[in-house]
Amino acid sequence: MKQTQFKNTQISYSDVGKGTAIVLLHGFLENKTMWDFYVPEFAKKNRVITIDLLGHGESECLGYVHTMEDHADAVYAVLSELRIRKAFFVGHSMGGYLALAFAELYPEYIKGIALLNSTAKADNEERKINRDRAVKAVKQSFVNFISLSIANLFSENNRERLALEIDKVKKEALKTPLQGIVASLEGMKIRTDREHVLHLSTFPILMVLGEKDPVLPYHETSKQIEQTKVELITYADGHMSYIENQENLLKVLIAFFKKI
Numbered sequence: 001m002k003q004t005q006f007k008n009t010q011i012s013y014s015d016v017g018k019g020t021a022i023v024l025l026h027g028f029l030e031n032k033t034m035w036d037f038y039v040p041e042f043a044k045k046n047r048v049i050t051i052d053l054l055g056h057g058e059s060e061c062l063g064y065v066h067t068m069e070d071h072a073d074a075v076y077a078v079l080s081e082l083r084i085r086k087a088f089f090v091g092h093s094m095g096g097y098l099a100l101a102f103a104e105l106y107p108e109y110i111k112g113i114a115l116l117n118s119t120a121k122a123d124n125e126e127r128k129i130n131r132d133r134a135v136k137a138v139k140q141s142f143v144n145f146i147s148l149s150i151a152n153l154f155s156e157n158n159r160e161r162l163a164l165e166i167d168k169v170k171k172e173a174l175k176t177p178l179q180g181i182v183a184s185l186e187g188m189k190i191r192t193d194r195e196h197v198l199h200l201s202t203f204p205i206l207m208v209l210g211e212k213d214p215v216l217p218y219h220e221t222s223k224q225i226e227q228t229k230v231e232l233i234t235y236a237d238g239h240m241s242y243i244e245n246q247e248n249l250l251k252v253l254i255a256f257f258k259k260i
Contacts, residue, residue, distance in 0.1 A: 006077040012058035013051040017043030021087035024050045025095030029173040031057030055180020066183040068101035068191045092116040100194040114206040117239045119221050122193040131189040146173045155212040155238035198228045205230045206256045213239045
């Protein structure tokens with residue numbers, strides 16, 4: 001584990017391997033350990049950086065709201081310390097939101113982006129209301145909120161098959177401080193729409209979606225890449241493709257890195 005400072009806030013990250021850099025960005029309630037299966041494989045031919053985002057894992061909270069721009073600037077601080085000027089970015093869910101924010105703020109650093117179970121769309125009014133409900137729920141019962149939130153991310157047919165993996169994800173999620181959870185919920189609620197990045201980017205973008213994703217409706221999410229050059233990979237599962245479709249996703253991502 002390595003650390004750097006961003007606005008007097010400690011950011012934790014890892015840095016292994018050599019070659020073209022790959023930056024792995026976890027999602028809400030996750031941390032850099034979610035990539036443990038992928039890092040050794042990617043590091044065979046690449047330099048791999050995993051980062052605990054603000055208020056997650058071993059990184060501290062910056063404030064009461066962590067905007068996607070705040071997260072992106074923290075990632076930039078890590079890359080600046082490592083003197084990395086160009087990298088592939090892989091973002092799961094919220095990690096994808098901030099990868100797009102990073103692309104808007106620092107486009108010259110992007111070699112390519114893989115969006116895993118993520119979207120460029122901003123929250124609609126219904127989702128904003130659900131974010132507010134989530135803030136109330138986590139304040140009322142932290143453990144229940146985590147337990148229900150994690151289990152519901154997997155497709156129903158995978159919940160029994162992946163019971164051990166789901167338990168591991170819950171245990172890691174329980175390490176997330178209350179302030180970090182609330183700050184990210186508030187930040188996701190106010191994030192801006194970045195569909196223009198999908199249409200105007202000069203770098204390749206890969207989108208991975210699950211047909212039974214309970215968080216991001218498949219048909220609604222896939223529509224945003226119509227008339228773009230974004231490559232789409234579809235799985236018949238839920239929101240956790242990096243677990244539900246682990247072996248195949250590994251091959252897909254390695255192939256994506258090799259294309260450029």
